[in-house]
Amino acid sequence: MAYNFCPTCGTKLILKTAGDDGKIPYCSVCERFWFPVFTDCVLVLVHNEFNEIALAKMPYLSEKYESLISGYMQVGETAETAAAREVEEELGITELTNLHFTGTYWFHKTGVLMHGFIALAKKQKLTLSSELTSAEWVPVDKVPNFLFPDSSDNAAFAIYRHYLQEIKSNINHKIV
Ligand SMILES: [Zn+2]
Structure with missing residues (x-):
């Protein structure tokens, strides 16, 4: 499951480059990546x-x-x-x-x-x-x-x- 909104604060996530993993949903308020979960x-x-x-x-x-x-x-x-x-x-x-x-x-x-x-x-x-x-x-x-x-x-x-x-x-x- 890929996140669209931050599970912690609800902010809409943006895509940000995370090294070799490419563009990953990112919360600019909490300053953390939300990788897809399974x-x-x-x-x-x-x-x-x-x-x-x-x-x-x-x-x-x-x-x-x-x-x-x-x-x-x-x-x-x-x-x-x-x-x-x-x-x-x-x-x-x-x-x-x-x-x-x-x-x-x-x-x-x-x-x-x-x-x-x-x-x-x-x-x-x-x-x-x-x-x-x-x-x-x-x-x-x-x-x-x-x-x-x-x-x-x-x-x-x-x-x-x-x-x-x-x-x-x-x-x-x-x-x-
Ligand atoms: Zn957040």
Whole structure:
């Protein structure tokens, strides 16, 4: 989202050169630049020791498709902390091992930057948050049947493919 007015004092912003960033909206009263802002989310693929992936159904996203675990980052929180927090809140899983970053992905439709992660949890009963209508462990090869259709904007599929690559090359996935 690009600012037209100063969020602090309401003055109409002017465009002013900010070094290499080019012309950026600027408040001449507060003497500060207002760079465009966007929302940061985490998207976490949680798998267990049997190569099953935790998929959840969130009624506010879809009645039909399931999703990886996702949530908005909070101010002051790292993406890693947000990933672990969302998994605990949504599934009741408190112990993750080998939480690792897979990359970032734009969801252009809503201007959200998704931070992708993969983590291992021991197979356990999932305790759902009230945000979810269901959650289940799905065998890795069945996962595409439940996700939103693949597209260039579908971060869940990108992280899923990342996971398949890791299994193939056996990086980070020693069978326990
Ligand atoms: Zn201002």
